[in-house]
Amino acid sequence: MDIKAKMNRKFRDLQGGLFLSVTKADVGEGAGNFQKAGGDVMAWADPFFPDPSIPASVQKAMLDAVQSGLPSHYSMPIGAYELREALAKRVSGRIGRTLDPSRNVIVTPGSDSGLLYAMMPFLCEGDEVLVPDPSYPSNFLNPKLLDAVTVPVPLYAEDNWQFRIEEFEKRLTPRTKMVLISHPNNPTTTVFRRESLEALCRFIVEHDLILVCDQAFEDHIFDGIEFVAPCTLPGMWERTLTVCSMSKGYGLSGFRIGYIYADDHIMDVLYGGAVNVLGAACTVTTLGAVAALNDDTILPEYRERLDRRRTLAYDILSTTPGVSMRKSESGILSWLDVHRLGTSEEVADYLMQHANVMVNQGVPYGSQGAGWIRIVTACFARDEDAALRFERIKAALTELAKQKGIV
CATH class of the missing domain: 3.90.1150.10 (Aspartate Aminotransferase, domain 1)
Incomplete structure (x- = not known):
């Protein structure tokens, strides 16, 4: 058979x-x-x-919780409020825009599931997704799993892997719906510069596209390079889903805590499907993640x-x-x-x-x-x-x- x-x-x-x-x-x-x-x-x-x-403060929070018996129960499918509150505070401080933990943030069981979930509401059969090449392997596979078509857009080592907008323009068709990037880029470690991102975002707004931005590696930027979140650029908040992680910056990969932040019109749909697609993040690691976010050291x-x-x-x-x-x-x-x-x-x-x-x-x-x-x-x-x-x-x-x- x-x-x-x-x-x-x-x-x-x-x-x-x-x-x-x-x-x-x-x-x-x-x-x-x-x-x-x-x-x-x-x-x-x-x-x-x-x-x-695992930092000592995080260990203590989880051990105390286990001894209390609390982690035997679900957290909310959209993420425990305490975690969403801590994440909203952290992101708001970084991007200069106040996020409402009950309207703009959702917790996911790791950023990989969050990345796929961020794309799911938008992609239909035959839709095309522009993906920089090289990029995270899931960026190439995920559109296919959602019945869409991945369209690689080459980046070049001689440009330090920055965007060439003409390469995006050459691949634009009436079926193009989304741009999917990892920023900083995985595997090149490139931090896309403001000028490069501004050009990409003008392209996205001009052609009425959606941006999904994987920022799993955003926590550690070196050499004084400016990090610009694309959702903060003109016309981008209402069309950007930003996917983040506790795995890379905090070294808590096994906790399986990721999150998405976005405009509340997008988030309403993500909240609506959370229990069906994501389930609830692990309760004990949720408590550990809150402790990590509250430990500024x-x-x-x-x-x-x-x-x-x-x-x-x-x-x-x-x-x-x-x-x-x-x-x-x-x-x-x-x-x-x-x-x-x-x-x-x-x-x-x-x-x-x-x-x-x-x-x-x-x-x-x-x-x-x-x-x-x-x-x-x-x-x-x-x-x-x-x-x-x-x-x-x-x-x-x-x-x-x-x-x-x-x-």
Whole structure:
């Protein structure tokens, strides 16, 4: 029986690694099996993985709650009010616009589900979504799952991966409905500059499009680069859904707490479908998230650590023969050009075999990712442990460079 023939065509081509190998580290059990065999996984965007990383204030809040017995019960499907209130306060301070926790914020069980949910009310069969390339792999798949069409829009390394609006204009059709971006960009770590965002937003307003903006990596921006939330630009509030996360900035990936903020006309629909699509976020981690948001020491400490870590990664990896890279502008990642050493698949496989480290191949991030690899440089709590893996990566790639006649 061909059971897949009975499936919705949007899903039947998905592969979970049970019958064919998959290239994404977060699909199937490949990464888990590699780790069980003693390998180091630097392919999950999970700060300080696999080391413990819950701040003391957050631990105390959750332990107190568990001892009280409260977490055995649901929180509200749109998110506990205390969490929405804390999120609204935080976002309002950042974007200069007052958010109502009962009208502008919804909590999601992680930002991945939030990203898909933000798109669901808008996309119909055949609608087209403009997605920068390279970008987060879900940005390419999600429109397809919603019966829409993903239209990649190339970004270029020579532009530091900023937008070329003419590339968006060339791909505009009567079916274009949405632009979907990650800002800062995953995997390039690029922070889109004000001028670049203003041009994109003028394009969106002029053509009456919707913007879904994934800001999962917004908490840590380096080198004094200005971060501009697109929803604050002229004409954008009423047409923008901003998707955020507690995972990257706070290092609380396992808590599965994400959130969306938007105009109340949009939020009314998201509230209406929350119980059917999202369910309720975990109660005990909700309480932990509130404690994290109320602890003003966490983000500054983490920013200092992550700034030090991206410098360490750059100092070691940028001196590798055959490798070219920029110093990360944001977040927890590094994006390496390895095309002189082989394809991204060949280089990633070589590192698994010769450095015992799993990194991300570039191709799942779009065709522009061919010849690139992504490394989650924030893995491991201690700099010394991370440096050990960076040096192993450098040694393995140096040997590969010798084999290629580059050294």
